Amino acid sequence: MCSCLPSQSDYNEEKLIIRFETTRLDSRRPLVEARQANVIRIYENILNNSNKKRIALSGGAAAAEALKQLEPDVMAVYPITPQTTIIETFAKFKADGEVATEVIEVESEHSAISACVGSSAAGARTVTATSSQGLALMNEILYIASGMRLPILMIVSSRALSAPLNIHGDHSDVMGARDTGWIQIFSENAQEIYDNTIIGMKLAEKVRFPVMAIMDGFNTSHCVENLEILPIEKVREFVGEFVPEQSLLDIENPVTFGPVALQNSYFEFKVNQEEAMDDVANEYLKIAKEFEKLTGRKKDIFEAYQIEDAEQVIILAGSTAGTAKDVVDNMRGQGKKVGLIKINLFRPFPRKEIIEALKNVQSIAVMERAISSGTYPPFYQDIMTGLFQFGEKKNMQSIIYSLGGCDIFAKDIEQIFNDLIANKISNEIKYIGI
Amino acid sequence: MHSKVAQKNNSYCEKRYKTQSYYNWVLLFNDIFILWYTIIMKYHKDIFEIIFHARGGQGAKTAAEIIAQAAVNEGKFVQAFPQFGPERSGAPTKTFVRISDHEIRTHEPITDPDVVVVLDETILDSEIVTTNLDKNEALVVATKKTALEISQKLSVRARFEGKIYPIDANGISMEIVGQPRPNTVILGKFVQVTEIVSLESVISEFKKIFGTKIGKEATDKNILAIEKAYDTI
Incomplete structure (x- = not known):
């Protein structure tokens, strides 16, 4: 069946040179090309996937599956919608004896993250999961976790913040935590949250910063x-054993975490922390490369889709x-020459790389699921800063x-694309869907 | 920079025109392939989309997941998700399922379904379920009424020219299982109407999900009910 499918090189052959009227073909060309591309895509998928076994899971269950494979020492967690799919799946693994993880049930998210800080400082591989109000309640301790350089992994099922009360998805909660010193990685679908859970754990332990997989x-x-999920041994081998450089339970080498640091040391400490953060993107890329070797799935700090000649x-x-x-x-x-940039790594923000990718672009729309009250929303601010720094003037719609x-x-x-093409771009924030 | 790209594009197009006769053959092959493909995918779409209408607690989500997992077992790509409304027992809910032979990237709610399944006929009184459901597409309803009666009921609210497949899901369920379980029984009718997944894979998926949960006897009764729904006219 597939022998009738032409390869790209067949088009370029000049063997058959026949004169003919071009008009009919010309008008049909975009349509034909689109159809061609679609058919080729369908074909490739059928060929590529015929031998692979696929499973289907919800995003929450996919994250729990990844956690099961990582088998953390401690998971301190408090349930909240829509994070519940993670903990209920993981608790089942625990009850069935599939994982030896210590699941600590606490009385609030503040306690959950506090327990995580304790366990991580003691030298245990530690994870948690939350959403919305839960993440907001954790806020105080988030800074402590990053300041102590504790490699905690948190899965966030992002949701709106109250009031008015809403349990559904948007990015308000994680945007509220964007300055807390945590690494933030966004995911598009169940596959990506599975991947990012594994990558996030390895990254956290490598750079000694806490990670939010969102x-x-x-x-x-x-x-x-x-x-597609990896065999459990492959995941264990990829992430490796967690050996903390310093820990509270290492009584041969006693250390203290998060002591008082006054004018003589606090400022310096924070600057050092920030310098360490600068290196995170490189480490992320290294781990992403390794992960690609293992799975064939390409990971990058952002995904550039059809961007090469996009306007x-x-x-x-x-x-x-x-x-x-x-x-x-x-x-x-x-x-129409349109393209997409999907941000994966949001903190630290890959400013330089994104601006590089936008070089030949005419106009941009930055779409976000969060309000930054009183100013422009977060992605827009970060990208605008980058554009200005690198001397690029672009029309950009928030x-x-x-x-x-x-x-x-x-x-x-x-x-939105059509508005960009028609140059309907303003400094006002546009609200879609109300 | 831009002009260079344009030039390159132009020369590329010229080359293409020169190979027109070959290109036409390619198009013909393509058309044959697309025809073959659409026959396989039945309703002339590469993503088959289903909406379940039910009331909270009737198990539409479970039904959707059984279909999705059955399709996965057959090597297909799927997506199954509830409409993220307030989840209250007894409130009208919607659940979406997409099935395709290739990767599904979109995450928008389904607005143009190929099949609509209604687990509770009283929903027809309060909601228009046939939006964008065309002539060749199907509506499966759990009801004691006939297709004609349902058609009259629908015509009060909206015009609908598609096919209606009534199934007495509660009746069959009460008779065989002894409990009203319209969600699993209606799967039999759904498979009969669409054949997007095979009855065997639906039954094996049902066993996988409920086998240990409700015990062998209840599982067998449920499967019998699904098969009976599949065999109804």
């Missing part, structure tokens, strides 16, 4: 999707990226969408 609440956490670009993070990729493919079929789990459709994203 998925969109409900959109990813409760959506059953296909994913209009959307920048976003999380589950909407999949919908946007379909829109990009459709619009490319109509001959867009806020899907707060509190509002639906976003492909046609909305198409409209």
Whole structure:
């Protein structure tokens, strides 16, 4: 069947030179090309995947599966929607004796992260998971975890913040924690949250910073999707044993964590911490490379989709990226040069690399699921800073969408691209879907 | 920079035109392939989309997951997710399922379904379930009423020209299982109508999910009910 499928090199052959009228073909060309690309994609998928065994899990269950394979020493956790899918799956693993992890049930998220700080400082591989109000309640201790350089992994199923009360997905909670000194990695689907949980654990222990692996609440956490999982030995081998450089239980080499540091040392300490943060992106890339070797799945600090010759670009993070990729493919079929940048690593922010990728772009729309009250939302601020620093002048539209789990459709994203093409760009923030 | 790219593009297109006769053959092969492909995927779409309408607690999510996992076992790509509304017992809910032979990237809610499954006929009184459901597409309803009666009921709220497949899911369930379990029984009818997954994989998935939970006897009864729904006219 596949022998009738032409390869790209066949098109370029000049063997058959026949004169003919070009008009008919010309008008059909974009359509034909789009169809061609689609058929090739379908074919490749069928060929590539015919022998692979796939499973389907919700995002939360996928994260729990990754945690099971990592088998942390301690998981201190307090349930909150939509994080519940993680802990309920993991608690089942524990009850069935599949993991030896100490699951500590606490009375609040503040206690959960406090227990994590204690256990991580004692030298145990430590994880937790939360959402929304839970993350907000943890806020005080988040700074302590990063200041003590504790490699805690937290899975966040991101959700709106109250009031008014809303349990659905947006990025308000994680954006509220963006200055806490934690590394933040966004995920698009169940596969990515599985991958990022594994990568996040290794990264945390390598650079000694706490890591948030973030998925969109409900959109990813409760959506059953296909994913490939690694054999458990491969994961254990990839992440390796956790050997802390210093720990409280190492009584031969007594140390203290987070002592008083007054004017003579606090400032210096914080600057040192920041210098260590500068190196995180490189380490992330190294680990991502290693992970790619293991799985064949490419990971990068951001994903540039159809960006090489793009004139209009959307920048976003999380589950909407999949919908946007379909829109990009459709619009490319109509001959429009559009592209997408999906942010993966948000803290530390890869400013230089993103600006580099945007060099030949004419206009940009930055889409976010969070409000930064009284100013522009976070991605927009960071990207604008970068553009200014590197002397790039671009038309850039700030867009806020899907707060509190509002639906976003492909046609909305198409409209945003069309507005960029028509140069309908302003300094006002645009709100989509209300 | 830009002009260079344009030039390159132009020469590339020229080359393409020169190979037009070859290109036409390619198109023909493509058309044949697409025809073959659409026959396989039945309703002329590469992603098959289903919406379940039910009331909170009726088990639409479970039904959706059984179908999704059955499709995964057949090597397909799936997506199954509830509409993220307030989840209260008895409130109308929607659950979405996508099935495809290739990777599904979109995360938007389904607005143009190929099949709509209604687990509780009283939902037809309060909601329009047939939006974007065309002539060749199907509505499966758990009801004692006939297709004609349902059609009349629907026509009060919206025009619907598609096919209606009523199934007395509660009746079958009460008769065989002894409890009203419309969600699993309706799977039999759904498979009969769409054949997007095979009955065997649905049953094996049901066993996998419920086998240990409800015991062998209850599992067998449920499976019998699914098979009976599959065999109804």
